Amino acid sequence: MLNLKHIVLTMSTCLTLSACSIDDNDNNNQSDLLNDELRQVISAQNIKVLTVPDSTPSVESNIVQLGKKLFFTKALSGNMDTACASCHHPNLGGGDDLPLPIGVEALNTELLGPGRLHAATGGHHDGGPTVPRNAPTTFNFGFYDKAIFHDGRIENHASSPARGGVNDPIRTPDVMFADDDPKAGANLAAAQARFPVTSAEEMRGFTFEANNSNADVRAHLQARLQGTNNELAKNEWLIEFQTGFSDTNGTAESLITFDNIAFAMGEYERSQVLVDIPWHDYLNGDNNAISESAKRGALLFYNSADAGGFGCASCHSGAFFTDEKYHVIAIPQIGRGKGDGVTGDDDFGRFRETKVEDDKYAFRTSHLVNITDTAPYGHDGAYATLNDMVKHHLNAEQAIADYVAADVQTGIQTDNWQANTNAALAQLKSLRTQGKSQLLDHSFTETDVDDVVAFLKALEDPCTQSPSCMNKWSPAADEADPDGLRLIAVDAQGNLL
Numbered sequence: 001m002l003n004l005k006h007i008v009l010t011m012s013t014c015l016t017l018s019a020c021s022i023d024d025n026d027n028n029n030q031s032d033l034l035n036d037e038l039r040q041v042i043s044a045q046n047i048k049v050l051t052v053p054d055s056t057p058s059v060e061s062n063i064v065q066l067g068k069k070l071f072f073t074k075a076l077s078g079n080m081d082t083a084c085a086s087c088h089h090p091n092l093g094g095g096d097d098l099p100l101p102i103g104v105e106a107l108n109t110e111l112l113g114p115g116r117l118h119a120a121t122g123g124h125h126d127g128g129p130t131v132p133r134n135a136p137t138t139f140n141f142g143f144y145d146k147a148i149f150h151d152g153r154i155e156n157h158a159s160s161p162a163r164g165g166v167n168d169p170i171r172t173p174d175v176m177f178a179d180d181d182p183k184a185g186a187n188l189a190a191a192q193a194r195f196p197v198t199s200a201e202e203m204r205g206f207t208f209e210a211n212n213s214n215a216d217v218r219a220h221l222q223a224r225l226q227g228t229n230n231e232l233a234k235n236e237w238l239i240e241f242q243t244g245f246s247d248t249n250g251t252a253e254s255l256i257t258f259d260n261i262a263f264a265m266g267e268y269e270r271s272q273v274l275v276d277i278p279w280h281d282y283l284n285g286d287n288n289a290i291s292e293s294a295k296r297g298a299l300l301f302y303n304s305a306d307a308g309g310f311g312c313a314s315c316h317s318g319a320f321f322t323d324e325k326y327h328v329i330a331i332p333q334i335g336r337g338k339g340d341g342v343t344g345d346d347d348f349g350r351f352r353e354t355k356v357e358d359d360k361y362a363f364r365t366s367h368l369v370n371i372t373d374t375a376p377y378g379h380d381g382a383y384a385t386l387n388d389m390v391k392h393h394l395n396a397e398q399a400i401a402d403y404v405a406a407d408v409q410t411g412i413q414t415d416n417w418q419a420n421t422n423a424a425l426a427q428l429k430s431l432r433t434q435g436k437s438q439l440l441d442h443s444f445t446e447t448d449v450d451d452v453v454a455f456l457k458a459l460e461d462p463c464t465q466s467p468s469c470m471n472k473w474s475p476a477a478d479e480a481d482p483d484g485l486r487l488i489a490v491d492a493q494g495n496l497l
């Protein structure tokens, strides 16, 4: 009786309204089916929400506040012209919005993003960027626990079960490949923060402690902040370190050490947790948290080729979307390169560390949280859009054939990009032939790509899009500027970031 009544009601609606409610029911059924299918995949693959490490420091903590000031001072670069934030600005997605960064000797040190150029004088560049790789985001850096940098030249040996240990040992470029660095510090973030100051192109400059060791560079910068070499006209760092390390009796000598500098900057980065993403709401049961297109994209992302998908999660695995391993995917090689190959402007990636032939052109799988905010893409920023980056994964050979070494950054070096990229592609093909590649070609439609990109958009924390939410990671205008060398970042139009 009840059923019959329902049918009669439905039919009458159908007769009176132009949009037939039977269609609506179909749509509802379709969207239920899509949710059912996706929830089955989620449960079968045990897909989880990213859990924030217990040790994450709060942005308000004293140590992070100190780290923030250090991250924004140009005093940590040899010639006092570059800060960490010059390439990792919180209002630029934790990066610099450029394919390849411009560090030292910028024409306008405060200008970030498109329009940042090298000064005409200096002679260490040819107009184009001298840093050979794209600056990755510092957001969510604390979720990595194995591999740092595009080639993993900082890595956590503890993740190899044979080595045991939780917090260490950490290998860095200061020691041989198989060794641990006794000075690496408390965690991967602290270990990493010891290195940008040693890179001539990023912060060191070409004359500062020239021909001297990394240790000499750090000792010199430490003395500068301690005030023992009188290089800073204004120096109020001691009070900042006393507050940061909650040690009011500490002296410049005991507190302002490079170990402490690196630790504080690492804590600042580890506080940048931006994981409040719609995809998590969906995982927590809210069917309306993401669009239908994003749901179709999620199915393509997680399903293997056998199940009609693109198998993205075979490398972008787990809640942080990375296996923290190295794969050859043959992204077009643009820029100055790392000195590899016959012409010296190639980049052999992981091979540079391991010297294992299969690692030639392999790079670390990037995580994908807030990926919409961190264009351009790839280890050298070769692709300006997510659509192009996704298409590359689906058919690398075609994408390379379609690639125009885009003029997205003034003077970017592209003389040998085709030869270098073809060598990477040959490596990919050879690994495929040997059954050693997880990157398969797929046939696809434009809608498929749009759907995958819609899914990637569901991995964006809305905070990253809101300066008022992000400003807590930049020093406020009225906050102490301990050396008067704070980066006051502007865009090409002169607007404050």
Ligand code: HEC
Pocket: 071, 076, 082, 083, 084, 085, 086, 087, 088, 101, 102, 103, 104, 131, 133, 134, 135, 136, 137, 138, 141, 147, 148, 149, 150, 151, 189, 192, 193, 196, 197, 201, 202, 203, 265, 269
């Ligand atoms: C000139 C631009 C530039 C400056 C300045 C700079 N970086 Fe970077 N940063 C990069 C580039 C490029 C990479 C990637 C290098 C690679 O993988 O070989 C990187 C990598 C990183 C990473 C690793 C991210 C990952 O996903 O593995 C962290 C963390 C980081 N930088 C923090 C810092 C800190 C802290 C400072 C200041 C002490 C700093 N950076 C200064 C360009 C810069």
Ligand code: HEC
Pocket: 150, 301, 310, 311, 312, 313, 314, 315, 316, 326, 327, 328, 329, 331, 363, 364, 365, 366, 367, 368, 371, 374, 376, 377, 378, 379, 380, 386, 389, 390, 393, 394, 437, 438, 439, 440, 452
């Ligand atoms: C074989 C392993 C593998 C598979 C499968 C894979 N990726 Fe990747 N992905 C990588 C690696 C490695 C990189 C970094 C490459 C580089 O920097 O040169 C990357 C980079 C990316 C980036 C750019 C990240 C950044 O910060 O620049 C995006 C976006 C991406 N992948 C999405 C996808 C999507 C979507 C799929 C499925 C269609 C997919 N990936 C499948 C290994 C893989």
